[in-house]
Amino acid sequence: MKHSLLIIALLLRAWAINAQEFTRQDSLRGSITPERVWWDLNHYDLNIKIEPSKKFISGYNVVRYKVLKEAKTLQIDLQKPMQIVSVEQDGKKLRFSSEGNAHFIKLKKRQVPGAYNELKITYSGYPREAVRAPWDGGFSWKEDTNGNPFVATSCQGLGASVWWPNKDHMYDEVDSMRISATVPKDLMDVSNGQLESVEEKGDFKTYNWVVKNPINNYGVNVNIGDYTHFGETYQGENGPLQLDYYVLPENLEKAKKQFAQTPMMMRAFEHWFGPYPFYEDGFKLVEVPYLGMEHQSSVTYGNKFENGYLGRDLSGTGWGLQFDFIIIHEAGHEWFANNITYKDIADMWVHEGFTAYSENLYLDYHFGKKASAEYVIGTRSNIQNDRPIIGPYGVNKSGSGDMYYKGANILHTLRQLVEDDEKWRQILRGINKDFYHQTVTSEQIENYLSEKSGKDLSAFFDQYLRTTMIPTLEYKIDGETMSYRYVNIVEDFDMPIKITVDGSEKWLFPNTTWKTEELGGTQVDFDKNFYIETQKI
Numbered sequence: 001m002k003h004s005l006l007i008i009a010l011l012l013r014a015w016a017i018n019a020q021e022f023t024r025q026d027s028l029r030g031s032i033t034p035e036r037v038w039w040d041l042n043h044y045d046l047n048i049k050i051e052p053s054k055k056f057i058s059g060y061n062v063v064r065y066k067v068l069k070e071a072k073t074l075q076i077d078l079q080k081p082m083q084i085v086s087v088e089q090d091g092k093k094l095r096f097s098s099e100g101n102a103h104f105i106k107l108k109k110r111q112v113p114g115a116y117n118e119l120k121i122t123y124s125g126y127p128r129e130a131v132r133a134p135w136d137g138g139f140s141w142k143e144d145t146n147g148n149p150f151v152a153t154s155c156q157g158l159g160a161s162v163w164w165p166n167k168d169h170m171y172d173e174v175d176s177m178r179i180s181a182t183v184p185k186d187l188m189d190v191s192n193g194q195l196e197s198v199e200e201k202g203d204f205k206t207y208n209w210v211v212k213n214p215i216n217n218y219g220v221n222v223n224i225g226d227y228t229h230f231g232e233t234y235q236g237e238n239g240p241l242q243l244d245y246y247v248l249p250e251n252l253e254k255a256k257k258q259f260a261q262t263p264m265m266m267r268a269f270e271h272w273f274g275p276y277p278f279y280e281d282g283f284k285l286v287e288v289p290y291l292g293m294e295h296q297s298s299v300t301y302g303n304k305f306e307n308g309y310l311g312r313d314l315s316g317t318g319w320g321l322q323f324d325f326i327i328i329h330e331a332g333h334e335w336f337a338n339n340i341t342y343k344d345i346a347d348m349w350v351h352e353g354f355t356a357y358s359e360n361l362y363l364d365y366h367f368g369k370k371a372s373a374e375y376v377i378g379t380r381s382n383i384q385n386d387r388p389i390i391g392p393y394g395v396n397k398s399g400s401g402d403m404y405y406k407g408a409n410i411l412h413t414l415r416q417l418v419e420d421d422e423k424w425r426q427i428l429r430g431i432n433k434d435f436y437h438q439t440v441t442s443e444q445i446e447n448y449l450s451e452k453s454g455k456d457l458s459a460f461f462d463q464y465l466r467t468t469m470i471p472t473l474e475y476k477i478d479g480e481t482m483s484y485r486y487v488n489i490v491e492d493f494d495m496p497i498k499i500t501v502d503g504s505e506k507w508l509f510p511n512t513t514w515k516t517e518e519l520g521g522t523q524v525d526f527d528k529n530f531y532i533e534t535q536k537i
Helices: 002-021 024-030 249-258 261-273 325-332 349-367 369-382 405-418 421-434 442-453 458-466
Strands: 039-051 056-067 073-077 083-089 096-099 102-106 116-125 138-143 149-154 176-184 188-190 194-201 204-211 223-225 228-236 239-247 283-287 299-301 340-342 438-440 472-478 481-487 497-501 504-508 515-518 524-526 533-536
Touching (some): 024 096, 024 102, 073 116, 083 096, 176 188, 188 204, 228 249, 239 249, 239 261, 261 283, 261 325, 261 349, 299 325, 325 349, 349 369, 349 405, 349 442, 369 405, 405 421, 405 442, 405 458, 421 442, 438 442
Parallel strands (some): 239 283, 283 299, 472 533
Antiparallel strands (some): 056 116, 083 116, 096 102, 138 149, 149 223, 176 204, 194 204, 228 239, 497 504, 497 524
């Protein structure tokens, strides 16, 4: 009951925030509207021509969908300044009305539940140009050192509708996709999935890519450049997996050296998370003119072929320089973001918390448990505790950036509570198996972790995800006697912690009431693997 009251209070706060800060456009973008809910995505056939000299794109998207219940209006999203030219169904043009970036198509054909129908949406325009990709997304229109166009897309949060028309809400992933990108003939396009064919079209070439697995909208990308290619085959848990690399020619030798970390990443993550989720679509690293992004089976890379995050160690421990941050972090998203995808960006920590934690697990696999613990504890210096990790629902608004390293430390703390590393590994693998190719809520993941760990973690997650409070253990020591209690916590929070007394491990079970315990020693050290603060009284 207390847990329910806390959730109600938090929801009321979220609704109040919505009323104050968010607009009708936020709701049209971030909620499952009546014009979205009645149909289920089946297949996209995206055909797009990219003209770098004009910064102009044009084409069409064929949307195949299954009718869930009868309706007469369907919502498609496309952001200004892009424009829909026409909409057709069964060869008949349809009328549509627009409300900002949401477009409501008036259907003529009866929509029979269980039937599959298609819409062809023709569009064109000058897409939004990314100012600071990937954080401020859109198209990156750049040039390489030889003056050739070097072009890429990035659109997480902003939405894929910034450059192509689609059902731009994360709850409904398309089952499969074809991407046909037409580019100047002296350039190459690299997109998601496997390259099926290349067609010569005068001064242009069309690259046809086929995605056989479900894919989230923001994971779809086009990358255009004077690419050279190399690759290798990785023998993974599900058999041979093709690893392909596309880089600018001048970076080929650096890439061959740096990308040797890719099979190392695969070994570590298949160990911890289970098989790579997209064997049929392969895995690619693609050089781009920005830092990088987790585009599904087409991970983009711009970390200058050096270890760390642009050469820096985000943990301050030295361990962050033992791996290329973009290779490890963005590829980690293949499991958390692409295999398992949030339904609402408010729950984005499911992507970023688990993936930030994957950096730690990579170190654990290759450098040992001590290295991994030092790294994740070191990243606490990046935590701001400015606002809750979980954001307001239904308005396309994420929570605090603390979802990365506070999220990682939440999971690292939970590993200590499980007290069995093999059990913890099986829980992580189980998440990827039991939610395979699904969209999820934070609540589903929280409940799963409670069930599989055998612990009621409701107060634990309310504390760390829904407040900015860090549990503080107040204590006082008199000889070999210690008194302690928690402050700065939600109701029912009673997480045990581990200490050492004269070198011997001991568990404490604090709550809001003062407890007194005989320690049998005088030298007390608190286990730093638990994300709490301590205060001596």
